[in-house]
Amino acid sequence: MSITKEQKRELIEQFRTSEADTGSPEVQIAILTTRIKALTEHLKVHRKDFASRRGMLMMVSRRRKLLDYLKRTAPDRYFAIIQRLQLRK
Template sequence: MRTTARGLAATRATAPAAARVSARALARRSNTNTRSLVCRGAKGTYNTSYAGTEEYKRHDGDVGSSEYQIARLSTRIKQLTEHLKTHKTDHATRRGLMALLNQRNTLLQYLFKNDRATYTATIEGLGIRSRLADKL
């Protein structure tokens, strides 16, 4: 059996292989973790101005009405479309854009079924083509 010496050399010699980590490896790990935290912190933050969507609110605290949600989605869709014109190979953004388009179409279908006047006013105000009126 080996006798243990005191100090740092002794801990390296007696520590299991999984626990032995060099200072350089620790530095690499900490850099990786900080990078991923920075990316996670920025997730969901967009440089989108929703200034033109105020007219679609029913009241000051309105965030859930269909027409206001459609207006906000349309603003974000326009921004992503402009982004994809310059970054043609950004497939993750293209996938996100398709999800936003599907969400807006679902809300438009709901408005078309339940409140035809609001649907018409919303698509005319936002300049969205109506594909649902053709199905009548």
Template sequence: MTTTERQQIVNEFGTEFGKGPKDSGCTAVQVALLTARINGLKGHFESHKHDYHSNRGLLKMIGQRKSLLKYLQNNNEEKYKNLINKLGLRK
């Protein structure tokens, strides 16, 4: 993920869910960044099926995102629902 893509995600989700366009510590922004990194690894795993070390890192990122989403669901359910709809996480 490039720096401009990261800044774009922070601006988009920081203004909608956080305190402003530079609020990179907001839970929603962290979830969006993790989702972008997780989705970015799809192509890597298509060509490198036996990369088990990267797979472990992927599973750690998924666990981190899961815990952040659980925190958001417990504290602000409206933001949680809006975020998962915007990211398309649940079906």
């Protein structure tokens, strides 16, 4: 259900804005999106796992807050991350 250290390291390298960046909103959104996708697949099989469902909903809420912050402060970065992660259809 969770992502490995290697997956997380790859996400950080793909979405970082500078050389020492590990916590920018883009990186956090990418990591949360990967975790949400993994939990979605888990919940398709285990429909009654309500604890994991609650955790996923909290992650979706956290990602939504980060996206709202990014849209408010840097709209160009917001639209870039939306396009790269294909969050809006």
